[in-house]
Amino acid sequence: MGTPGSTTPPREAITVERPAAAPPGQAEQQRLRPARPAVGYALHGGEADAHRLATQARALEATTAEFLTAAGLRPGWRCLDVGCGHGQVSLLLATRVRPGGRVVGIDGDAASLRVARRSAADAGAAVTFLRADAGSLPARRGRFDLAYTRLLLSHLVDPLEALRAMTTAVRPGGVVAVEDVHIDWLGLIRALPALWGGGAGGRADPVLLEFAELIDTVIRSRGGDPAIGPRLPALLTAAGLTDITAAVRPLPIPADPSGTIVAAMVDAIRDTAISAGLTDAARLDRMRTALRQLPAEYTEVSRRIARLYQVSGRRPRPRGTPAYGDEPAAWPAEPGQPTWPADAWSASAA
């Protein structure tokens, strides 16, 4: 799967180089194609991406909190945050499960986990952060009440594998909750001239078109699907979950008047784009400079195009399984006890 350190082959391995700048309207025919196969997460993580991720997390916080409440989150719950990144949702979960709850954040990127651990220490939050692959979670069966993930599945070659692992990690009756996007970059390219005006002759900004096409191609070249949102209910069902609920909202996109966040996005895909042979450093530098001067309407246009899918389901409860609250009290009550996380994780992960 598309994971840090994974060796699974990508979905496509193609050898067509990027064509010269396409005349307006022909972008669809001349889609970028990766020159070399690659695997792994497409965006730069760690310290370098901290500002972008923190801004994004702030914009999403209220929406995520509402979703978690609707999913039944309550004090005492044991929660797993898969692909936790810098841990913003893990910390949110930690405040909501007190007293008696537990939170474990999982990510494949060691640098991001360092940022997450520091934030948790600063906030005095008892969250355990572990490095693991979303497709092979080392959690013992049924140890969590909630397995949650945000903006991860759209980056994976095999999102179903991750959902199955999350389903196994929750108890019978436990909840698997997913937030991910439907960003139709091609739709954005088509719609921009009409939505935005795009300058003389109703033509869309060529730099923005190039950026939209590049980011879509970079994520897809690693096996991801930036338009995964509508597929989520079927994926959760295929993972064995029942009682599926789904909501669709406009993606809360942070206002970005100086283009800082979009420029940071260019930086985040830089290594992947160059190593895939999709572009070069000089071109990315020009793109970055041009995007810093994006008109303010960009944020509004993006909000109209991008959607956030919030989908949840429950692990079926076999007949005779004790209801939540009636289970044997095998779970440690206080943070820091030696049975945690060793009790929840196989020895190699703890």
Ligand SMILES: C[S@@+](CC[C@H](N)C(=O)[O-])C[C@H]1O[C@@H](n2cnc3c(N)ncnc32)[C@H](O)[C@@H]1O
């Ligand atoms: C877009 S970030 C989202 C971070 C966080 N969930 C949030 O919403 O702020 C995706 C995260 O998933 C992690 N990731 C990507 N592939 C992974 C995998 N196969 N296993 C575990 N983590 C992975 C990345 O390192 C990154 O931190």
